[in-house]
Amino acid sequence: MKDVLRYVRDNSDDLIADLQRLIRQPSVSAKNEGIEECALLVSRMLKKSGINSQVLRLNKGVAPVVFGEVMSKKNPKQTLLFYNHYDVQPAEPFDLWDDDPFSGTVRGNRIFGRGSADDKGELITRIKAVEAFLKTTGDVPCNIKFVIEGEEETGSANIERYLKKFKKKFECDAVIWEFGYVDSKDRPVIGLGMKGLLYVELSAREPVRDAHSSLAVIIKNPAWRLIDALKTLRDSSGRILIDGWYDEVEKFSKTDLKLLADEPFDEVAFKKEYGISEFVNSKKGLDVKKALAGDPTCNIAGFLSGYTQQGAKTVLPSSATVKIDFRLVPKMDPKKQFARLQKHLRKNGFSDIGIKLYHGEAASRTDPSDPFVAQVKAAAKASFGSYVINVSNAGTGPMHSFASVLGAPCLSIGSTYIFSRIHSPNEFARIDLLKKTTQCMCHILNNFSHA
Amino acid sequence: MKDVLRYVRDNSDDLIADLQRLIRQPSVSAKNEGIEECALLVSRMLKKSGINSQVLRLNKGVAPVVFGEVMSKKNPKQTLLFYNHYDVQPAEPFDLWDDDPFSGTVRGNRIFGRGSADDKGELITRIKAVEAFLKTTGDVPCNIKFVIEGEEETGSANIERYLKKFKKKFECDAVIWEFGYVDSKDRPVIGLGMKGLLYVELSAREPVRDAHSSLAVIIKNPAWRLIDALKTLRDSSGRILIDGWYDEVEKFSKTDLKLLADEPFDEVAFKKEYGISEFVNSKKGLDVKKALAGDPTCNIAGFLSGYTQQGAKTVLPSSATVKIDFRLVPKMDPKKQFARLQKHLRKNGFSDIGIKLYHGEAASRTDPSDPFVAQVKAAAKASFGSYVINVSNAGTGPMHSFASVLGAPCLSIGSTYIFSRIHSPNEFARIDLLKKTTQCMCHILNNFSHA
Numbered sequence: 001m002k003d004v005l006r007y008v009r010d011n012s013d014d015l016i017a018d019l020q021r022l023i024r025q026p027s028v029s030a031k032n033e034g035i036e037e038c039a040l041l042v043s044r045m046l047k048k049s050g051i052n053s054q055v056l057r058l059n060k061g062v063a064p065v066v067f068g069e070v071m072s073k074k075n076p077k078q079t080l081l082f083y084n085h086y087d088v089q090p091a092e093p094f095d096l097w098d099d100d101p102f103s104g105t106v107r108g109n110r111i112f113g114r115g116s117a118d119d120k121g122e123l124i125t126r127i128k129a130v131e132a133f134l135k136t137t138g139d140v141p142c143n144i145k146f147v148i149e150g151e152e153e154t155g156s157a158n159i160e161r162y163l164k165k166f167k168k169k170f171e172c173d174a175v176i177w178e179f180g181y182v183d184s185k186d187r188p189v190i191g192l193g194m195k196g197l198l199y200v201e202l203s204a205r206e207p208v209r210d211a212h213s214s215l216a217v218i219i220k221n222p223a224w225r226l227i228d229a230l231k232t233l234r235d236s237s238g239r240i241l242i243d244g245w246y247d248e249v250e251k252f253s254k255t256d257l258k259l260l261a262d263e264p265f266d267e268v269a270f271k272k273e274y275g276i277s278e279f280v281n282s283k284k285g286l287d288v289k290k291a292l293a294g295d296p297t298c299n300i301a302g303f304l305s306g307y308t309q310q311g312a313k314t315v316l317p318s319s320a321t322v323k324i325d326f327r328l329v330p331k332m333d334p335k336k337q338f339a340r341l342q343k344h345l346r347k348n349g350f351s352d353i354g355i356k357l358y359h360g361e362a363a364s365r366t367d368p369s370d371p372f373v374a375q376v377k378a379a380a381k382a383s384f385g386s387y388v389i390n391v392s393n394a395g396t397g398p399m400h401s402f403a404s405v406l407g408a409p410c411l412s413i414g415s416t417y418i419f420s421r422i423h424s425p426n427e428f429a430r431i432d433l434l435k436k437t438t439q440c441m442c443h444i445l446n447n448f449s450h451a
Numbered sequence: 452m453k454d455v456l457r458y459v460r461d462n463s464d465d466l467i468a469d470l471q472r473l474i475r476q477p478s479v480s481a482k483n484e485g486i487e488e489c490a491l492l493v494s495r496m497l498k499k500s501g502i503n504s505q506v507l508r509l510n511k512g513v514a515p516v517v518f519g520e521v522m523s524k525k526n527p528k529q530t531l532l533f534y535n536h537y538d539v540q541p542a543e544p545f546d547l548w549d550d551d552p553f554s555g556t557v558r559g560n561r562i563f564g565r566g567s568a569d570d571k572g573e574l575i576t577r578i579k580a581v582e583a584f585l586k587t588t589g590d591v592p593c594n595i596k597f598v599i600e601g602e603e604e605t606g607s608a609n610i611e612r613y614l615k616k617f618k619k620k621f622e623c624d625a626v627i628w629e630f631g632y633v634d635s636k637d638r639p640v641i642g643l644g645m646k647g648l649l650y651v652e653l654s655a656r657e658p659v660r661d662a663h664s665s666l667a668v669i670i671k672n673p674a675w676r677l678i679d680a681l682k683t684l685r686d687s688s689g690r691i692l693i694d695g696w697y698d699e700v701e702k703f704s705k706t707d708l709k710l711l712a713d714e715p716f717d718e719v720a721f722k723k724e725y726g727i728s729e730f731v732n733s734k735k736g737l738d739v740k741k742a743l744a745g746d747p748t749c750n751i752a753g754f755l756s757g758y759t760q761q762g763a764k765t766v767l768p769s770s771a772t773v774k775i776d777f778r779l780v781p782k783m784d785p786k787k788q789f790a791r792l793q794k795h796l797r798k799n800g801f802s803d804i805g806i807k808l809y810h811g812e813a814a815s816r817t818d819p820s821d822p823f824v825a826q827v828k829a830a831a832k833a834s835f836g837s838y839v840i841n842v843s844n845a846g847t848g849p850m851h852s853f854a855s856v857l858g859a860p861c862l863s864i865g866s867t868y869i870f871s872r873i874h875s876p877n878e879f880a881r882i883d884l885l886k887k888t889t890q891c892m893c894h895i896l897n898n899f900s901h902a
Contacts, residue, residue, distance in 0.1 A: 029762075030760075030761060030762030030763065030764060031760075031761060031762065089764060089766075090758065090760065090762075090764055092758065092760065093661075096660075153764075154762055154763050155763060195665065197765070199763045199765070206725075206726065206727055207725035207726055207727050208725060208726030208727075209547075209725065209726075209872070209875050209876065210544075210874065210875040210876065211725060211874075211875065212845075212846060212873060212874045212875070213748075213750045213752055213776050213778075213874075214646065214743075214748075214778060214844070214845035214846035214847070215725075215845060216689075216731075216748040216749075216750035216778070217689075217731065217742040217743055217746045217748055217778070217845060218721075218730040218731050218734060218739055218742055218743065219725055219727060219730070219731065220727070220731055221750055221751055223751035223754050223773075224685075224687075224689075224751055227678050227681055227682065227751075228682075228687050230678055231678065231679075231682050234675075236675075236679050238667075238668075238675075270669075274657075274658035274659060274660065274662060274666075274670055275657065275658055275659030275660075276657055276658050276659075276670060276671070279669040279670070280667075280668065280669050280670065280671055283669060288669055291668040291669055292665075292668055292669065295668045297664075297665075297667040297668055298667075299664045299667035299672055299765075299767055300672055300674035300675055300678075300756065300757065300768070300771075301664055301757050301758055301763075301764055301765060301766050301767070301768070302756060302757035302758040302759040302764070302766070302768070303674050303754050303755065303756040303757065303759070303771065304754065304755060304759035305751065305753060305754040306751065306752050306753035306754065306774070307541065307543065307752055307753040307774065308753040308754070308755035308772070308774070309481075309482075309541065309543065310481060310482055311480075311481030311482065311541075311605055311809075312481060312605050312606060312650045312752075312774065312776075312809040312810070313481060313540060313541055313604075313752055313753070313774070313874070314648070314650070314750075314752060314776050314846075314847070314874065315540075315752050315753075315874055315875075316750055316752070317751070317752070317753070320751075320754065321759070322674075323757070323758065323759070323763065323764070325664050325763075325765050327664075327665060327667070327668070358762075358763040359763070393665070394663075394665035394666060394668060395663060395665035395765075396665070396765070421660065422663060423661065423662075423663045423664075423764070423765065423766055424660050424661040424662065424663075424766075425660065425661070
């Protein structure tokens, strides 16, 4: 292991250069921008590090999955799978970036760019960990697989189809999830679970063309119409008012509550980072952590109607559109929740409101007593000196698909500093954490071989 | 008069060419695009038709007013003033136009383009009417003045200052307003009044940067915050809930009600044009006409928050902004109403909502028994065969400023077909109506000289 860890230390410039190469290839799945090019680049990078790679495809129009594989000579019976994604969020609003979002500019300990943290930085630490074993020992401690998808940021609509089609190829004993946070005290967060998601777009589309706003006395305004509909969905406290929405939600177990109580959360630093004076409903302490791990949400991600540029235009718009993401918790079925939303609008007299379903994904949690958890804890301790356990991330990923199709425990651990501004302008990765995490991945592989 | 009317008939190609020239000069006041250039072009056009012209200015940053003047040799005691504007609304959304909005494309009886009807078409009919008198008789039947401003579409913020500064220069006995509608049966509408306007922008600006939408469990969403505030402003029927909003609103007089009852309104054609199945609150008949002439409104002209492009982005936006125009009726004071809005938000716990005042304008109505009304009626009858009286237009203009500063009655009459799509994509002017209206303006000038 000493040689392996030394290799990681000695080759960090190469890690940065490869990450810059990845950032400079835009791969915005929401706009199908650079997806194919990025998949091919990732596959070449795997090969360069000594990892066999194939680009897997479903039907046309679906982003390819990059597959990587190294069989272990000394331990061919155990397989660890790294799940990652090569696509990124849109970089808009561009004018709030200090650099070109696809430049990979390095300043001090930070490398900036869309995808620098989410998820190209994470991917590079894992590739480099495997490379370190291959270059120094000529072998890996266990079989290693990479499943790197290109639609994570639009909701992983096809990953379950990939998992089912390539179930044999992807067979494994455990999964390291695509991301992992490092908290404000530089402790890696071992994540046991993720929330689900239901992403929809609602729209009001009358009149058929924009009208002079003086006609608002007789023509209904679609923005007001949409707002009237929205106000029936949740109250001012954030509670969702759709019939049956919370029916399947379960309370935290005693073990979960204990883990939540132990979980650190720096309220002051968090509020400062986002410039807010208080949390939703003035939450504090354990309630904040319970909300992050276990509260469903109804979030407005975008609202557009009428004239939104400089100055005043007296127009009655012809349409109003809102994008909403509902976060779901374990046992909530996205399909069932979508049907409840449809029924709610119909029942409340909003049959005229159009509903478009973008995607749905169920929540997932790994049992804290699974032996894989102990191995990852030990690796975190060895590389970072400490760690934190997180019952469920507030975000969403297709963990439920992996857990149910592959039947393997899934844990998240990685290099993303909690204030890395992922999904926002000036996203960055911390170079020190990229290095430490690469070493942590080496420990995970090493520990896994002894399991 | 025969020679004058024949001149108008014989020179209609020239009218179309001049209107195209005007349309091809963009003049979007909301973006300060082409304003100076258009003012100079209009002044050159006035001179070309034999009208003395000056470009008047206030301080820097204020659009110039183009002034035009012809003194009558035979009747130097009476002055009619034409009020017009050379600026236009923004042309967005560009992709809904069949032609370049600044092309002035002619197809059949229509000339298309931003400003073709509102207000460049109206202006051209008036210039050409004066030209017809000058070219055929060498004189005009009364003194004629033109006041052509460049900020009408952003709310005429400085016209009152111009009126006060150049009060002597603008002195007149009556004003023909900048626009005039022709109804679906090709009858010109003689308008006695206009509503007022209060245009504001409200915004919620927390958190300081976009955040990952998973954080919606603890960070307040500014779009929801703004929607919560908006829902306190009006109910679903459109009634404004701000304390005292309707305190100064007066009922229609018996004369007004009689005029409203006589006023035709083609509900079927109107609904068809805008693709709507019913009016606000299922209004019908006289109630529709009463609403157009006398109901205050709270219209959402624009709403923007978060990610509004293609696909799904799971973001918690850092801001939400709404543009609102409130239409006001006689006796409502824009300043007072703005103060009421401010107080309302404060009182309802929305002190965090930013309020920007774009502008305010009071409503105005001319007395139906004023002798000027009879002269304009006679001119309309002579040129169109019939006419319609409208108690108040549903839209807004600085009529109150003209009436109060110049002390003159103001009437609107013009060439704009009711379905000309002003303020909307594919705005057009009807060529037959441009010609008839030019003749109507000749009759108005002639009648006015005999008054």
